Amino acid sequence: MINPFLTATANVLSTMAMLTPETGKPYLKKGKTAIGDISGIIGMTGHSKGVVVLSFSKEAICKIVGSMLGEEYTEITSDISDAVGELTNMISGDARRRLVEAGYTFEAGLPTIVSGKGHEIESVTSGPVIVMPFTVDGHKFVVEASFDD
Numbered sequence: 001m002i003n004p005f006l007t008a009t010a011n012v013l014s015t016m017a018m019l020t021p022e023t024g025k026p027y028l029k030k031g032k033t034a035i036g037d038i039s040g041i042i043g044m045t046g047h048s049k050g051v052v053v054l055s056f057s058k059e060a061i062c063k064i065v066g067s068m069l070g071e072e073y074t075e076i077t078s079d080i081s082d083a084v085g086e087l088t089n090m091i092s093g094d095a096r097r098r099l100v101e102a103g104y105t106f107e108a109g110l111p112t113i114v115s116g117k118g119h120e121i122e123s124v125t126s127g128p129v130i131v132m133p134f135t136v137d138g139h140k141f142v143v144e145a146s147f148d149d
Helices: 003-016 058-069 078-101
Strands: 038-046 050-056 106-108 112-115 130-136 139-147
Touching (some): 003 078, 003 130, 078 112
Antiparallel strands (some): 038 050, 038 106, 050 139
16 A cells, blocks of 8 residues: 555656655654654545655755745745645545555545644554655655554
8 A cells, every 4th residue: 555655756746846756665653743844634534544644844845846836945835835735635646546546445635734843643543654755855755654454
């Protein structure tokens, strides 16, 4: 269930921002503290209950949104927050489409955006939180996925 999220992230960023993220080694998250400065959270239901979180460092999301919109960003603004919501929708949508091809059907809710250094995200699923780390121009962001067992 992880591969569709890895592929979707690379696909959406290359298509929308003309950027190719580097993928790190997935790992299990410990604790509730977000890895980034701004996070998009979207719940999923269907095959099982799950949640997907995109969490970006300020530098990574400024680079991504700047590339998407052709502007330079140095701070998290309302444009950045809106873009995090859209990226969360697009990446989870692309991953859901890929999951359907593997026989798993999911519906998604609306994304919620949370920002601020050290913000916490409480998992609502019984399964582990798998973190898929990425970098873009050396700046970190992650996609986290967790589903009920």
